[in-house]
Amino acid sequence: MLELIDLHRRFGETVALDGVTFSVPEGAVVGFVGRNGAGKTTAMRIALGVLAADAGEVRWRGAPVDLAVRRRFGYMPEERGLYPRMRVLEQLVYLGRLHGMTPAHAEERATALIDRLQVVGDPGSRVESLSLGNQQRIQLAAALVHEPDVLVLDEPFSGLDPTGVDVLAQVLLDEARTRGVPVVFSSHQLELVERLCDAVVLIDRGRVVADGPIAALRASRARRLLRVEVRGADADWYEALPGVRLDAAVDGAVVLELDDEADPQRVLDLARAQGDVRAFTPVEPTLAQLFREVVDEGVTA
Amino acid sequence: MTGRVWALVARRDFWVRLRERSFIVSTLINLIVISILIVLRALSGGGTPGFELAVVGTSAVADRVAASADAFGMRLALAPYEDAGAARDALAAGEVDAVLEGETLTGLHAVAPQLTQAVQAAAVSLRIERRIEALGGGPEDVAFVGNAQPVAVGVLSPGAPDSEANAGIAFIVVILLYGQLFGYGVWVASGVIEEKASRVVELLLATIRARQLMAGKILGIGVLGLLQLTFIASFAIGLGLVTGAIELPASAVAAAAIAIGYFILGFAFYASLFAVAGSLVTRMEELQNALVPINLFIFVSFFISIGALADPDGTLVTVASVLPGSSALAMPVRIVLGAATPTQIVLSLVLSIGATAALIPASGRLYAGAVLRTGARVKLRDAWRAAA
Numbered sequence: 001m002l003e004l005i006d007l008h009r010r011f012g013e014t015v016a017l018d019g020v021t022f023s024v025p026e027g028a029v030v031g032f033v034g035r036n037g038a039g040k041t042t043a044m045r046i047a048l049g050v051l052a053a054d055a056g057e058v059r060w061r062g063a064p065v066d067l068a069v070r071r072r073f074g075y076m077p078e079e080r081g082l083y084p085r086m087r088v089l090e091q092l093v094y095l096g097r098l099h100g101m102t103p104a105h106a107e108e109r110a111t112a113l114i115d116r117l118q119v120v121g122d123p124g125s126r127v128e129s130l131s132l133g134n135q136q137r138i139q140l141a142a143a144l145v146h147e148p149d150v151l152v153l154d155e156p157f158s159g160l161d162p163t164g165v166d167v168l169a170q171v172l173l174d175e176a177r178t179r180g181v182p183v184v185f186s187s188h189q190l191e192l193v194e195r196l197c198d199a200v201v202l203i204d205r206g207r208v209v210a211d212g213p214i215a216a217l218r219a220s221r222a223r224r225l226l227r228v229e230v231r232g233a234d235a236d237w238y239e240a241l242p243g244v245r246l247d248a249a250v251d252g253a254v255v256l257e258l259d260d261e262a263d264p265q266r267v268l269d270l271a272r273a274q275g276d277v278r279a280f281t282p283v284e285p286t287l288a289q290l291f292r293e294v295v296d297e298g299v300t301a
Numbered sequence: 302m303t304g305r306v307w308a309l310v311a312r313r314d315f316w317v318r319l320r321e322r323s324f325i326v327s328t329l330i331n332l333i334v335i336s337i338l339i340v341l342r343a344l345s346g347g348g349t350p351g352f353e354l355a356v357v358g359t360s361a362v363a364d365r366v367a368a369s370a371d372a373f374g375m376r377l378a379l380a381p382y383e384d385a386g387a388a389r390d391a392l393a394a395g396e397v398d399a400v401l402e403g404e405t406l407t408g409l410h411a412v413a414p415q416l417t418q419a420v421q422a423a424a425v426s427l428r429i430e431r432r433i434e435a436l437g438g439g440p441e442d443v444a445f446v447g448n449a450q451p452v453a454v455g456v457l458s459p460g461a462p463d464s465e466a467n468a469g470i471a472f473i474v475v476i477l478l479y480g481q482l483f484g485y486g487v488w489v490a491s492g493v494i495e496e497k498a499s500r501v502v503e504l505l506l507a508t509i510r511a512r513q514l515m516a517g518k519i520l521g522i523g524v525l526g527l528l529q530l531t532f533i534a535s536f537a538i539g540l541g542l543v544t545g546a547i548e549l550p551a552s553a554v555a556a557a558a559i560a561i562g563y564f565i566l567g568f569a570f571y572a573s574l575f576a577v578a579g580s581l582v583t584r585m586e587e588l589q590n591a592l593v594p595i596n597l598f599i600f601v602s603f604f605i606s607i608g609a610l611a612d613p614d615g616t617l618v619t620v621a622s623v624l625p626g627s628s629a630l631a632m633p634v635r636i637v638l639g640a641a642t643p644t645q646i647v648l649s650l651v652l653s654i655g656a657t658a659a660l661i662p663a664s665g666r667l668y669a670g671a672v673l674r675t676g677a678r679v680k681l682r683d684a685w686r687a688a689a
Contacts, residue, residue, distance in 0.1 A: 048507040050673060067510065075507045079675075081500030086317065097309050098508045142504060 001025050002047070002150050002182045007056035009042055016042040017053070018206035024150075024182040029172060031193035032186040033291060034203035040186040041078045043203070044154050048075045060150065071099050074148030076156050078186075080139050082127045088114070088138055089123035092145050099146035106145065113141040118167055133164055140168060144175070151175060153185040157192060169196055194287040202294055209294050217290060225283035226264060229253035232275035241267060253279060306509045310517025314492060315525050327484060328529055335473065335537045342469055343544035351376035351545060352416050355388040357402040365423035366401075373419040376545075468610055469546075470553060471637040474560045475610075477533065478630055479603045482567045485526035486575040486595070490588055492518055493579030493672065502672055511669035519572040523565075530564050531557075559633045566650070567629025569657045571595065573664035580671040581679045591678070602627035606634045613640030623649045625656035 002024040009017040017039045024030045034040050045051040047058050049070050058065045083091055089110055096106030114123055117137040121130045127138060136159050143153065151172070157165055173196065175181045184201075187193050193200060194214060202210040210217055229252060230237065238244050238254065243262030247255040258264065264282075271277050285293070318324050356363040356379050363379055370377035380397055382388040388400045392409055399416060400407045406420050430443050493515075496502040505514055534557035541547030578591040602621060609618040613635045622631035622641065628649040635641040670687035671679040 045503075050503055050506050071508050073507065075504065077500065077503040077507075079500040079503065081502065081504050083317075083495070083501055084499050094309070094313055095504070095508075098306060098505070 003059040027180040031197035031200040072149040074143040076153040078154035084128035096145040229279035307517035311521035314521030343546040355397040490575040490579035512665040606630040613638040
């Protein structure tokens with residue numbers, strides 16, 4: 001398990017991290033979500049030792065992380081970085097060797113990754129001569145070449161075409177499921193996070209505001225919403241019900257928000273009494289809605 | 302494994318640059334400049350003139366001239382010809398400088414005065430010997446009269462031997478060292494910027510320490526500079542011997558060894574400063590500004606060292622040859638010119654090594670504090686604090 005424990009970091013007067021704590025179990029894919037400037041990149045850079053924390057600790061399998069342990073991590077920085085004039089294969093082999101691989105093993109792994117990530121282009125060509133999407137794939141290969149024990153990826157999906165997104169998603173799932181690697185990545189593409197991740201960590205203004213499996217998050221955080229469509233009823237038919245409030249009215253249907261005392265069965269009874277019920281479904285909030293809700297709560301709190 | 306990481310970095314920096322077009326071009330330019338200097342020197346008579354003399358038949362005069370060539374300050378090769386016509390053809394074709402047939406010396410347009418004098422003297426001494434023998438003199442009479450150097454030659458105050466030849470070597474040494482120290486220093490700085498600007502440094506520093514990265518880069522580029530310098534020096538000595546511009550191979554080899562030694566010392570001193578300068582900025586265009594203080598220091602040292610060619614014992618030159626940094630250029634000049642005392646040499650070595658040993662940890666800290674900061678130029682004070 002990779003653990004980030006009570007990380008604090010300031011840049012001058014700005015508080016970037018204000019006690020960030022979360023963990024990534026082995027074999028799990030965790031999405032790291034938050035607005036721009038919330039502290040995602042700072043937390044990831046601290047996990048990789050590129051930045052020092054003012055306070056707090058990063059642990060891997062229970063022990064504090066040092067340079068020797070970090071050499072077994074795979075990292076994709078937010079600002080992509082490769083030697084632009086170095087040749088693709090040569091560069092991956094070099095990075096593999098910095099992580100302690102033998103030349104032969106590094107070359108074998110690099111070649112396999114270039115193939116698996118469907119990089120289009122000659123492995124003997126310079127990185128700068130590849131398209132941006134292919135450079136992105138090489139960047140991912142650089143994070144994977146040494147068969148890392150942990151994967152920390154900052155915005156790995158940004159800049160990829162849909163095929164690239166699928167390839168990368170599959171690679172991340174494979175790493176987690178078959179090799180048991182803990183994978184944490186940040187992303188603004190919340191549908192993707194929802195589809196891919198076992199758990200999410202929501203960060204806002206340097207603090208973790210929600211953390212856990214998406215289903216649990218939904219159950220604990222989400223407002224209870226019902227979408228009801230009734231033919232022939234008055235527009236305000238639901239107003240007599242205690243604890244029920246209108247959230248939105250769309251195309252003849254209403255989305256009702258129920259508080260804790262309100263009983264959905266009573267809503268259905270009243271609706272049937274009012275007219276012909278065409279639709280009655282609980283509304284599952286998307287991760288994007290959950291995210292907005294949690295962040296808004298933080299703003300008003 | 303961790304101990305070998307800097308070696309991997311060094312190897313990458315070495316091989317990548319070895320294949321760069323700019324490396325090949327700079328090597329060629331160096332070779333061309335050195336060749337021009339050496340050929341000019343050979344043409345300006347700095348070396349011993351050499352002549353090829355065609356000899357028709359057997360000639361006692363020719364043998365005597367050949368034996369006394371050194372005394373006349375020239376090298377002489379004899380080319381025997383059976384036939385006078387063939388010898389003249391060779392002269393007309395420029396294969397030989399003159400033809401000696403009996404007591405007739407023939408040149409194409411003129412005969413070099415040195416050669417003429419040597420041939421005349423040989424002929425005169427032969428005639429005198431024969432006449433003495435004819436008058437009944439014994440071998441001791443012949444030896445007494447035929448002594449080529451009856452006058453003892455001495456000087457009141459002996460100067461440094463071959464001082465003119467050494468000034469030429471010292472000039473080449475200082476030009477080469479300045480070019481190598483400056484050129485390879487800039488390569489270190491721009492290598493640091495390349496990693497900063499491309500952001501690959503973040504990937505690297507997730508794996509290795511900043512100081513390992515800096516050390517490896519300096520080492521890789523330094524070894525390349527050393528090999529290039531050794532190659533150029535070997536080429537220069539070879540060319541100098543072939544053209545006759547270098548008369549004393551031993552002193553030329555010694556000068557090359559001194560140049561290489563002081564390149565190692567100087568590069569060790571300057572390279573970490575260049576690395577820090579590179580780590581402070583993010584774009585190549587900003588590098589010139591960041592390098593101003595170092596450039597100024599190296600240039601002033603170079604200027605003083607050029608002055609040392611004329612006056613190797615001046616106060617300024619002597620001080621500069623001992624101080625770390627400037628000693629890398631000024632001391633080799635004074636050593637080649639024979640002006641440096643052993644005490645001064647030892648002092649320059651101790652100060653240079655001591656200063657470098659103090660400088661590298663400080664530079665390592667500044668580099669580590671600055672290299673991950675992109676954007677505006679990093680202030681030295683901030684870099685120092687960041688890596689605390």
